[in-house]
Amino acid sequence: xxxxxxxxxxGLPYMLQGAVVNVIVVLSAMLFGFMLGLxxxxxxxxxxxxxxxxxxxxxxxxxxxxxxxxxxxxxxxLFTWLDINVSAFMVATMVLGLxxxxxxxxxxxxxxxxxxxxxxKAARALGMSDTKAIVxxxxxxxxxxxxxxxxxxxxxxxxxxxxxxxxxxxxxMSRAHHIASRTYEHLAIYLAAxxxxxxxxxxxxxxxxxxxxxxxxxxxxx
Amino acid sequence: xxTDTEPILEIxxxxxxxxxxxxxxxxxxxxxxxEIKVIIGPSGGGKSTFxxxxxxxxxxxxxxxxxxxxxxxxxxxxxxxxxRRQVGMIFQDFxxxxxxxxxxxxxxxxxxxxxxxxxxxxxxxxxxLDRVGLKDQxxxxxxxxxxxxxxxxxxxxxxxxDPRVMLLDEPTSALDPxxxxxxxxxxxDLGKGGMTMIMATHQIGFxxxxxxxxxxxxxGRIVExxxxxxxxxxxxxxxxxxxxxxxxxxxxx
Amino acid sequence: MIxxxxxxxxxxxxxxxxxxxxxxxxxxxxxAIFGVCMGVLSATARVYGHRVVxxxxxxxxxxxxxFPLLIQLYxxxxxxxxxxxxxxxxxxxxxxxxxCSGAYQSEYIRGALLSIKQGQLAGARAxxxxxxxxxxxxVLPQALRRALPGCGNEIIYLIKYSSLAYMVTCIELTGxxxxxxxxxxxxxxxxSIVGAVYLLLVSMATWILNSxxxxxxxxxxxxxxx
Ligand SMILES: Nc1ncnc2c1ncn2[C@@H]1O[C@H](COP(=O)(O)OP(=O)(O)OP(=O)(O)O)[C@@H](O)[C@H]1O
Ligand SMILES: [Mg+2]
Numbered sequence: 001x002x003x004x005x006x007x008x009x010x011g012l013p014y015m016l017q018g019a020v021v022n023v024i025v026v027l028s029a030m031l032f033g034f035m036l037g038l039x040x041x042x043x044x045x046x047x048x049x050x051x052x053x054x055x056x057x058x059x060x061x062x063x064x065x066x067x068x069x070x071x072x073x074x075x076x077x078l079f080t081w082l083d084i085n086v087s088a089f090m091v092a093t094m095v096l097g098l099x100x101x102x103x104x105x106x107x108x109x110x111x112x113x114x115x116x117x118x119x120x121k122a123a124r125a126l127g128m129s130d131t132k133a134i135v136x137x138x139x140x141x142x143x144x145x146x147x148x149x150x151x152x153x154x155x156x157x158x159x160x161x162x163x164x165x166x167x168x169x170x171x172x173m174s175r176a177h178h179i180a181s182r183t184y185e186h187l188a189i190y191l192a193a194x195x196x197x198x199x200x201x202x203x204x205x206x207x208x209x210x211x212x213x214x215x216x217x218x219x220x221x222x
Numbered sequence: 223x224x225t226d227t228e229p230i231l232e233i234x235x236x237x238x239x240x241x242x243x244x245x246x247x248x249x250x251x252x253x254x255x256x257e258i259k260v261i262i263g264p265s266g267g268g269k270s271t272f273x274x275x276x277x278x279x280x281x282x283x284x285x286x287x288x289x290x291x292x293x294x295x296x297x298x299x300x301x302x303x304x305x306r307r308q309v310g311m312i313f314q315d316f317x318x319x320x321x322x323x324x325x326x327x328x329x330x331x332x333x334x335x336x337x338x339x340x341x342x343x344x345x346x347x348x349x350x351l352d353r354v355g356l357k358d359q360x361x362x363x364x365x366x367x368x369x370x371x372x373x374x375x376x377x378x379x380x381x382x383x384d385p386r387v388m389l390l391d392e393p394t395s396a397l398d399p400x401x402x403x404x405x406x407x408x409x410x411d412l413g414k415g416g417m418t419m420i421m422a423t424h425q426i427g428f429x430x431x432x433x434x435x436x437x438x439x440x441x442g443r444i445v446e447x448x449x450x451x452x453x454x455x456x457x458x459x460x461x462x463x464x465x466x467x468x469x470x471x472x473x474x475x
Numbered sequence: 476m477i478x479x480x481x482x483x484x485x486x487x488x489x490x491x492x493x494x495x496x497x498x499x500x501x502x503x504x505x506x507a508i509f510g511v512c513m514g515v516l517s518a519t520a521r522v523y524g525h526r527v528v529x530x531x532x533x534x535x536x537x538x539x540x541x542f543p544l545l546i547q548l549y550x551x552x553x554x555x556x557x558x559x560x561x562x563x564x565x566x567x568x569x570x571x572x573x574x575c576s577g578a579y580q581s582e583y584i585r586g587a588l589l590s591i592k593q594g595q596l597a598g599a600r601a602x603x604x605x606x607x608x609x610x611x612x613x614v615l616p617q618a619l620r621r622a623l624p625g626c627g628n629e630i631i632y633l634i635k636y637s638s639l640a641y642m643v644t645c646i647e648l649t650g651x652x653x654x655x656x657x658x659x660x661x662x663x664x665x666x667s668i669v670g671a672v673y674l675l676l677v678s679m680a681t682w683i684l685n686s687x688x689x690x691x692x693x694x695x696x697x698x699x700x701x
Contacts, residue, residue, distance in 0.1 A: 064677040065670040066638035068649055073670060077662030118317035121279050122376075126331040126383060127307025129299060136334055141321045162543035166642065173545060180553065187554030194542035194550070201541060219365020220320050 033100030041108035107149035236285030310380030370401030495651030506572035513577025539578035583625030
């Protein structure tokens, strides 16, 4: 028991540094996923039938295959095959971002379609082009409605980021494994790692909740 | 306020179907500057659809719209936006932008569509809010306003664009009875100020006192049109009068 | 060249992946069933239970939803031997998946139970139902319908997360893929097929769940899902 606690205490800074890597991977992936997911969502709501179909297939594809399979496919497969040298960190971020883009597109799509048709109509009636209407009227409202979804997405991604250990990204999970296999304190170390994940999930969730409160507008939430 | 010039807005032979369901059958209407035309008729008769074809929120299948002598080509995006900018629209359920304050709702068209500077837009927006009696509510969000206040903001929003014609689709239908008066009086003032308007309404008394011409629309066709006195006079054997009598029985107007 | 490829796929890849898929199914099905059971139990405890039971249920859900699945897997597989409990890779995976999945199911079922309006229970009492009759004839039929979309989604997640069993050397679909690909270095080919199999499994499960939802649909219980 005492030994377990000592091992945890000694490993803590090393593990916390790992958790920072997780957070960096997740935030970059979310940003990347947002940049892809936003046009996907807009296309899925306002695009023609063909575009909607293509986006539907994209979403189905990235939501239907496990993260681990994508990681192997991209890291050992695609990039090696194309003879491009990328770090495990980059691949992990990219894969998480691609998967997240599919989920984020659905969060945003849900938010956009929950707005009343009247918002678009009124914007057009003022003489706004569809692009202007989407940028100035639809998206500012949709983003606000999406924050709870993003909070959820952050929590999911953070936990999923532990899987990038399979590529050797030196994040929390891999560091925990490293300590555990040297000290044989598997139980204690993995429990500690689990709690660190829990804490970082909590911090991120709290931060997003505060943001949610900050930007919230009367009558503009679900 | 009537002037005997060319019509400012002409709607020619507009037809619209949804699927196999034809909602508008070859509807034509023209209106001169300063005129007020009021459309009445049973629910589902196509009033809203008709008004929305005028600014192409609903694309007509056939027919054309001519504004100030210029026949609008709706497939030219720029021309379409210019046309819509010049035609103000008031919706039954207000459609204020929920994420913007009353003031920002009025400003946004001027800034994003007309390209006005923020400062000038704010000044004009405040003037318009003042005109509809809502200067003090400028910083409220739509959710914090009553129905009547929302509709007045939406009128201010349309006016700020300096429209040549206003379309009003049952502007008081979604309001509690005690709030109808404040919106009606704003609309009345607009008419006195010479605004050209086409309005759909179920408020017969209001229609009668305001309209230069009443248009009775049923099943997607204009069945009758004429001055309120012609159509609604005691003993006039018109469909319009029948309809109004029936509404009066139910609604007690 | 292409012939070689096809022969490799036909003779080596397909049989191994079939075997792996079968193991995956053997992981997913029991975990899904145990998961739903855990979910129902813990949700009932959290909604109707005594304070202590409620607290236990809440803690269970907090921890098992809060810890990454991979960490939970390592705790059961690498951590428990420390306490004298040894689980095979397969059983460690099933236990992990069931408990984690149960925690998520618990949330959906709890939400469904809470959504049942007081009036429904009053109505049941008014026509003389006993407690048990109320649960069987009123609460469950309503709650299960409300919970179905969420629970179904969770099972779809489970299909994908079952791939993590490979990390504790339970050689299922992903594991078979990794072994094949490491030997032949044909990662793109092998993992494309592996991915396709998962897509197939997920799509089949989605289809079944949608049909179930349709089969049990009642006006007023529609749920719109992204
Ligand atoms: N987008 C649409 N798709 C299909 N049918 C539509 C659509 N919009 C309107 N309709 C149909 O067109 C008909 C006319 O509708 P419209 O709203 O124009 O009538 P209205 O005269 O404004 O009625 P109300 O007095 O109730 O407002 C209705 O039968 C309606 O169901
Ligand atoms: Mg209407």
